[in-house]
Amino acid sequence: MHHDPLLPPPVARALEEYRHLLTEHGITWGEPPLDYVRMMTFLRFPEEADRMDIGADLDAAFRDVLGETLPDGLVALRLTPHGHRFEPGAVRAVVAAEPLRAVLIVDSSRDAATAVEVDGTPYEIRARGALFVDIRSDSVVTVDGEPVDLSPLRRHAVPSRLRLRAGFPCRWSVTSEGGQGWYPGGAPHRVDYHGSPFFHGDDVVLDVPAEPLTVRVTRGMEYDCAEVTLVPEPWRETLVELTPERIYDAAARGWYGADLHVHLNWAGDLVAPPAAAALMQHGEDLHVLNLVAGNVSGERVYDREALQHWAGRDLPWSDAGHIARMGVEYRNDLFGHVHAFGVTTPPGRFHTGFGGEADWPPNGTACGEMRETGGVLAYAHPFHAPITEPEEIIGVGRRNCSARAVVVDAALGLVDGMELLHFSDIIGTAEVYRRLIGAGNRLTALAGTDSMLSFTRQETVSSPPGWERVYARLDGPLTAEAYVEAIQRGRTFATTGPWLELCVDGHQIGDTLDLSPGDRVTVRAKAIGPEVQRMEIRTADGVLAEGGGGELTAALTVTEPTYLVAITSGGRHPRSLHRQVYAHTSPIYLDVAGRHVARADDVRWCLRWLDLLEELVRGQARLDGEEQLRDHLDLVEKARAVYRSRL
Structure with missing residues (x-):
């Protein structure tokens, strides 16, 4: 019996388990409801989600920030004292039998509760309440038993077909009026941070309407975008040959770009197989891809089975110009997350501080353990706001994934770098980075997008891997080991494109x-x-x-x-x-x-940060006894001694 090299049995079994979780729980996969889990479903509409208050009733909070025009992909059912009204937003064209997907916001202005049913699931909409739920154009929706007509969602268009060719794998976007996206059969309907639909491949065929279309093609940050508009003939296949122009060729100069922080699966609206990562890595011409195993908010570590199977080996689609590896994201929401690239074996632990467990051992201990597995380590998405003083790093001690412990682990040589580029605040992160290197810490500038291939539409998360990259200068051929060495030697720059x-x-x-x-x-x-x-x-x-x-x-x-x-x-x-x-x-x-x-000012800045971190450990960390507290304070004191020796 021959197994698919991209789906060894342990990985195939894990993906099947994820499909059950998705079917049973929806986008959260049943993860414990921390704030970032509760917000998953709303982050498909990032502008609105940014304005929401994270309270008890998120459905109503989302409804309350909506403007007069519904964002793309959202439809509304208004419950008024006199009846109900369906608002389809932008009407979408269809050329095949496949149903359209949409998100429904039910908005009640009634003074009494209303019974609404969606595909057999009953909901009670409280007075002036709201409901946020996924539907399809063939869904059955009723209000007090009366069916809602969803037919205005779609209009039938005359079909046509496109064949798209660039000569090498690329990222494509095909849109019709109103920005509606069109995709090859079976391709996930992915949307990037700007709201643009996209898919990857070369010589791909897709059904489209015989209406004005815009076709765009690009291939990661080393290429520009090429674009053409056309009206394909009805019932015929039209060949579109379009190649993006290269802006620079990093590999020809001995530099190779990496995205060191990508999740294959991390909850989401679909389950992503390794083949999805292969398609996207080559379509973005991303030289190095680090697919990290990590937990969300509970015990389960997603893609652990893939890490156990492939640890220390290139993934099967790697070639002379592209390397993919399984890596790790070690996570503690109070002290920060650390990613590891180039590990040869899985670590003994992947997280602390979740589900009421102790914030122990300290991040530094976990970093030391991961170091022994041969990888390079970096703090991920370190800071989320502009920062001028250490007090802004510690804040009120919210568990917001900030890299509060990097000041310790950098001084003790336990991490190699930090993500300057990530999904959150770049300027604040860069300010802290320059304080740390000014205080004598040799930290490499890195990048990791935190893209998650199991999400098709969610702020930056659903953008393709490699939309930010760290470029590293190598002396010879591209290998994972050479890349690790280049990071350790600090031969990098991080970029969103330039x-x-x-x-x-x-x-x-x-x-x-x-x-x-x-x-x-x-x-x-x-x-x-x-x-x-x-x-x-x-x-x-x-x-x-x-x-x-x-x-x-x-x-x-x-x-x-x-x-x-x-x-x-x-x-x-x-x-x-x-x-x-x-x-x-x-x-x-x-x-x-x-x-x-x-620099004395930077050293004193870091010493102040250490004092505040000690206060945080004593006051906010979940610890079981004096011994665990002492482990944290010992590392803080060792880091303090290092900084004092530099004054």
């Missing part, structure tokens, strides 16, 4: 120059990408040079040890699947008279 270079007198990112007081160096930074609006070169003391993009050169007379980094930024841009454009290098270090950078 290419970014930095050199100091011929030395590259990750290098250290040994200088004497009074030595003068020349610094050059260069960016490629139509989205770049601003460039900076920074030292530990702040901005050394700034300009409008393209290229920057500056001279620096060195008196104290410092570092140099380059940064590019810009506003919202189609090439960036985020709120902004951004790229940031790892440092080039300038040691002076044998001394490494340890």
Whole structure:
């Protein structure tokens, strides 16, 4: 009996189990209802979700932030004192028998409760209440036993067919009037952060209406977007040959881009097999993909079986220019999440602090254990707001996944880097990163999108892997081991799209120059990408040079040890699947008279952070006894001694 190499029996069994969870519980897969689990269903409409109050009645909270125009994919059933009214939003065309999917908001302005049934499930809508529920165009919906006519949801269009060819795997978007997306048969109906439908492949066929269509194609951040509009002939197949233009070729320069934080399955509206990751990695031309096993809010670790099967080995679709590995996301919501790439065996533990369990052992202990499995470690999605003072990192101690413990683990050499680019606040994260490297911690700038292939529509989560990348410079062929070494050597920059270079007198990112007081160096930074609006070169003391993009050169007379980094930024841009454009290098270090950078202001900033972290541990951590508390405080004290030695 021959097994599919992408579906070894333990992985196939796990996916079957996930399908049962999805069928039984819907998008949350029955995970314990922490706030981010409760919000999953609403984050399909990110603008509205951002304005919601996370209270007891999320359905009503969502209804209360809706404007007059319904967002794409949402339909409404208004219950009025005089009857009910169905609002289909944008009417969608159909060319096949497959039913349309939609989300229904039931909105009652009645002063009494109303009985509503959706596909056999009864709901009682309280007075002036609301209900948020998934439906299809063939669903049966009743109000007080009276059927609701859902036919306005759809209109029948004259069918046609497209064949799309680029010559290599790409990301495609096919839209008709109103931005309605069209997909090949069987392809998940994925939507990115900007609301654009997409799918991956080459030489793909899809049924479409014989109406004006826009076809777009791109292939990750090294390519531009090509676009054509056409009206295909009814009942005929039309060939569209369209190839995106390359903006830069990183691999030709010895640089390879990675997304170090991608989940295959993590709850969601579908179950994602490994083949989905293979299709997307090649369609985005993503050189390195780290698929992490991790929990959501309970005990279950998703994709643990895939990690156990493939740990330490390239996944079957890897080739000379693309490597995929199974990795780990170790999670504690109070102290931060850590991802590991290149592990050779699964770790002994994947999480602490969930379901009432203790916040023990400390993250540093878990990092030490994961280190022994051969990987590189980094704090994931570290910070979620602008930060100027350590008090803003600790906050009120909410379990919001902030990387509060990175100040300890960086000082003790237990992590290699941190995600500068992720789904949340880039500017706040970069500010803290520069404080940490200014205080003498050798941390590499990394990127991880936290894309989840089991979600087809949910803010940044449903965008394709690699919409942010860390590029690392390798000396030879692309291998997982070479990539681990490049990260450990700090030879990286993180980007939402722009290419970014930095050199100091011929030395590259990750290098250290040994200088004497009074030595003068020349610094050059260069960016490629139509989205770049601003460039900076920074030292530990702040901005050394700034300009409008393209290229920057500056001279620096060195008196104290410092570092140099380059940064590019810009506003919202189609090439960036985020709120902004951004790229940031790892440092080039300038040691002076044998001394490494340890700026006193940054060291004191980190010492203040440690004091606040100790207060948090004593006051907010869930710990079973003095021994567990002592384990945390021992690591804090060791880190404190390291920082004090740098003053």
